[in-house]
Amino acid sequence: xxxxxxxxxxxxxxxxxxxxxxxxxxxxxxxxxxxxxxxxxxxxxxxxxxxxxxxxxxxxxxxxxxxxxxxxxxxxxxxxxxxxxxxxxxxxxxxxxxxxxxxxxxxxxxxxxxxxxxxxxxxxxxxxxxxxxxxxxxxxxxxxxxxxxxxxxxxxxxxxxxxxxxxxxxxxx
Numbered sequence: 001x002x003x004x005x006x007x008x009x010x011x012x013x014x015x016x017x018x019x020x021x022x023x024x025x026x027x028x029x030x031x032x033x034x035x036x037x038x039x040x041x042x043x044x045x046x047x048x049x050x051x052x053x054x055x056x057x058x059x060x061x062x063x064x065x066x067x068x069x070x071x072x073x074x075x076x077x078x079x080x081x082x083x084x085x086x087x088x089x090x091x092x093x094x095x096x097x098x099x100x101x102x103x104x105x106x107x108x109x110x111x112x113x114x115x116x117x118x119x120x121x122x123x124x125x126x127x128x129x130x131x132x133x134x135x136x137x138x139x140x141x142x143x144x145x146x147x148x149x150x151x152x153x154x155x156x157x158x159x160x161x162x163x164x165x166x167x168x169x170x171x172x173x
Contacts, residue, residue: 089116
């Protein structure tokens with residue numbers, strides 16, 4: 001992002017730092033066109049940006065003609081992943097959350113990444129009711145919700161280097 005655009009977005013009070021959309025659609029025999037599309041965005045790690053992230057991914061996936069249930073499933077999973085970045089990755093501090101979404105045929109992929117503190121033991125962190133939040137305000141159900149609403153959830157993390165959540169969902173089964 002160039003300096004002028006960055007200054008303008010700060011002056012306007014925008015929290016979104018970058019959105020990039022790219023569509024790569026290629027023709028495949030018999031007039032059938034497979035979908036290969038993706039988007040990337042970066043947002044500041046602030047709880048009020050969670051809604052923007054989930055709505056943006058929902059709008060992006062709308063080209064797949066999803067059901068209302070599928071849209072809500074994806075929005076919930078994105079919300080949980082972004083909230084984990086804000087609360088656990090950055091401890092409500094400053095940071096950037098990176099979001100990528102892709103469509104290939106009938107499958108939506110969503111990757112959400114932070115460069116926060118990371119997770120020591122992913123297996124334990126993914127257990128229902130587990131939370132690293134010692135205040136008692138968190139239920140520890142974020143990963144459980146992601147797994148319930150998406151077809152596949154994979155978590156990669158390294159202490160001190162951040163966490164990436166990769167989720168997939170077939171749309172229109």
